[in-house]
Amino acid sequence: MDTPPNTGFSAAPLRFLANGGAVGDLLQSPLIDGSPLGAPSEWPDTLKTLMGTILPVQAQIVLFWGAEFVALYNDAYAPSIGEKHPRALGRPAIENWRELWDDLEPLLRGVRESGQTFAAKDRAFYIERHGYGETVYFDVSYSAVYQADGAVGGVLCVVTETTERVHFERCQALLLELGQAFPSNRDPEQIEAGVIRRVGRELGAARVHLAEADDEKGDFFIRREYRQGDVVARSGLICISDDTCAALRQGVTVQATAKADSVPVDLHAVAPQSDGSVSLSVHVPLMRHDTLAGVFTVEFEGQRVCSPHDIHIIEEAAKLGWQWINHTRAESALHASSAQLAGMFDQAGAGIALCDHRGVFQQVNDRYCDIMGLQRRAIAGRSILQLQNDLAADAQPMFYENFLTAEAPFELTQHHVRANGSVVWVQTHVTPLLDGQQQLSGLLFVCVDISARVGAEHQLIELNESLEQRVATMVAEREAAISLLHESRKIEMVGQLGGGIAHDFNNLLTPIMTSLELLRRQPVSNDRSHRLIDAALQAADRARILVGRLLTFARRQTLKPQVVALHSLVNDMRDLIQRSLGPTIEVIVEIPADLPNILIDPHQLELGVLNLAVNARDAIAERGYLKISARPEVVADSPGLGPAPSQGSYVRLTVSDNGSGMSEEVLQRCVEPFYSTKGVGKGTGLGLSMMQGLALQSGGGFDIQSTPGLGTRVDIWLPVSSADVLKVAEGDGDSALGADHPFHVLVVDDEELVRYTVALQLRDLGYRVTEAASPSAAEQMVGAGLRPDVLITDQLMAEKSGTQLALSLREVLPALPVLVVTGYTSESSTQIAGFEVLAKPFSRADIASKVAQVISGPAVPALISEQAGQAS
Secondary structure: OOOOOOOOOOOHHHOEEEOOOHHHHHHHHHHHHHOOOOOOOOOOHHHHEEEEEEOOOEEEEEEEEEOOOOEEEEEOOOHHHHHHHHOOOEHHHHHHHHHHEEEEOOHHHHHHOOOOOOOEEEEEEEEOOOOOEEEEEEEEEEHHHHHHHHHHHHHHEEEEEEEEEEHHHHHHHHHHHHHHHHOOOOOHHHHHHEEEEEHHHOOOOEEEEEEEOOOOOOOOEEEEEEOOOOEEEEEEEEEEEEHHHHHHOOOOEEOOHHHHEEEEEEEEOOOOOOOOOOEEOOOOOOOOOOOEEEEEEEEEOOOOOOHHHHHHHHHHHHHHHHHHHHHHHHHHHHHHHHHHHHHHHOOOEEEEEEEEEEEEEEEEEEHHHHOOOHHHHHOOEEEEEEEEEEEEEOOOOOHHHHHOOOOOOOOEEEEEEOOOOOOOEEEEEEEEOOOOOOOOOEEEEEEEEEEHHHHHHHHHHHHHHHHHHHHHHHHHHHHHHHHHHHHHHHHHHHHHHOOOOOOHHHHHHHHHHHHHHHHHHHHOOOOHHHHHHHOOOHHHHHHHHHHHHHHHOOOOOOOOOOEEHHHHHHHHHHHHHHHHHOEEEEEEEEOOOOOOOEEEEEHHHHHHHHHHHHHHHHHHHOOEEEEEEEEEEEOOOOOOOOOOOOOOEEEEEEEEEEOOOHHHHHHHHOOOOOOOOOOOOOOOOOOHHHHHHHHHHHHOOOEEEEEEOOEEEEEEEEOOOOOOOOOOOOOOOOOOOHHHOOOOOEEEOOOHHHHHHHHHHHOOOOOEEEOOHHHHHHHHHHOOOOOOOEEEEEEOOOOHHHHHHHHHHOOOOOOOOEEEOOOOOOHHHHHHOEEEEEEEEOOOHHHHHHHHHHHHHOOOOOOOHHHHOOOO
16 A cells, blocks of 8 residues: 655644744744643644644634643734733643633533534633733634544634723613613712712722812812712712822823722711722813813722723713713703793883894783783784884884894883773883894893873973862872772782791681580570671681682692592593584593593693693694593503503503694604793693693603694503592581590690690590690600500691601501691692691581591501601
8 A cells, every 4th residue: 555645744844834923933932842742843744734724814813732722823812812922832721821721621621522613702701911800802713623533633712802892882881871861860969879880880899989079178079979889878078189189180080009099088977988998099080161170989999900991981981970960950050040030031020022133022021011001912923113013102113123223222212002092101121132243133122111100290290380289189199009009019918928828827717617616516505606606607717718719819739649530530521621622623532431540630630631632622723533532551561761651550541633743843842841832822831741740740651642744642641549439428527436436536736726626626526635735745655655546647847747747656556547637738749648638727527527537448558758758
């Protein structure tokens, strides 16, 4: 048998290294001496052929040969192992990859023993290649290399390092997460807490905080800190070395290794921050107008090195959070300023009008309309020239056209003839409004009705002519004017003070009405006494009604969720909706009678539905329809971030029409407060905003969809209630449970007369009563063993509110029924939510019914303490 020719490298033992680059040169140097593989000239032909192929390749390739997995690689692979090159070349892998050998060895052995290829994307490896440990990522493919005899000689690893890409994607994902969360949050403190928590968890930091500079002293103050996995409140200063601070002022991120460089100094005594020692801190400057306004600090414990990727994450997250914190603060300040300006504009005693650069009216206040004797709709959209032509008896067109060329403020006095024929003298101060380029952008008119002054001047002339005959008339007119002024001021004071006197006035009425009702039940000797008591009760009731009217005048209202049957509520207002829409719009109601009950403020819901109906009417040009439908819906696994509510059971109320619809731009802004497309004077811009707020505050959801030319659909998710609709039974109010069972009532009120008369009324109803003059006294009684069946407490007391007292007592008596008595009808739902409420003053029947209701009804679970903390 002929011997086949040798086609390997035997003729030139090192020829296969000729194109091997720097690694090829090293394989021919003394560095390779002592390798378990021996000299390259003695390597098996298979290995020589393979290395001759690998070395010139530009891809990252490493070959682990033999049972000891001796490492051989090319120039492209060498940078990926850092300081391990060149000592790793020709040596067993365990000698230089010891820190990841427990991870790497099973992979190599598995491929060698099974012959199966192992591949992975973005495979993580922990490696120490630059003097410190780090996690790197590779796309890997490990394949078995067979020798001529069929045995596996080694494992060929083709790799691509993806560390930079993985780090970039992680950074982008973190920034995207923060960027999506921040726009929906309008609280700068929550934004700050969110960014320090996210950075701390992402990097495994010991502490993270954002310190803001004190404008006066230049100190850096923190209010919260990420520590031990979450954000905790902490007030204090941080001390930064002068060198570090100087670098930060230049906008340079600083890494500090000394613990003293950044140690918070508490203003209040708190527990030690950590048992470990800070080995590294990273300070990122937060600039505002090129001035250092804050420092974002991340601290690590133990042996820790910050990679460029970590620094990049810290810098980008800090800058993004800082940007949104400043944005939300500026937005809040803008809203407050706008509200203040709007209030000043609307409440000004002078008439104010604002025109654009063409002289067309853009905005007027009520006083301006009063002076001109016109409605807003008659002024909006018209030019000053048109208005003056209609009203000014001495109008001069050329003079008014000069308004648009004026550069300085000026005044003019005119007399106008109103539509009703009356004459008014007006003194107007005109201010040109200039933009940044000193071009006219608008005109501001401030008008004062000087009719009285002009009239007085005319009267003075007449007086000079006939003084004796007019003195008496002038004095009479002056007295009449003063009287009218006094009356006007009285009316204004009623509006301002109406809400403020409610509590004290109702506190006075409560003992009066209670005492009179108790006297009425006592035997008296004659009918005259009965008539006097009845007359006094009628007077007290009229006083109660008067308080209500004063509160209505002051625009106070009460929001109170109730169990409501949606089918009945909508059908009861169907006629009202139809009358509001007119005969050309068909009203379709499809609400099943067997729908679950919902928990909502019925009056606010009725108002919201009516607002939606009116919006539909305005959107339908001629003939059309309005459809109101509802169905039960269970929301599961909802994140609570979209239009749908969080998971739970709801009734989905849908109001739709086939009107003109809305453009995408209008749809995006339609729920903004005060945004309206109906023009000045035709809408408040609050309808959709109030409906959305009602749905969300009630624990539901809100969504609106609209297509131009097709119509609009509004969906409201209303929370389901398992309770029945409350039906008030008729009776005389004396059928209290106390008549059959001597229930024990604890009455708490810091007004002695109110407390005394309420206790008398309850005792007369058959209850056992214990009185407490303050919340602390009530808590002491319960702490000493008192076990009342029901608590009746005033809401507004000096020590704490009634709801706070109720929560305190429920820590001892979890099922204690509570009735909160309040003289303020404007208590918000968050202040007394979850408790039955009785408004002062009340009758015997009122308190009898309420006490019986809270005793016989199910115990109300304790409120969240955070809600109670808001009560006042």
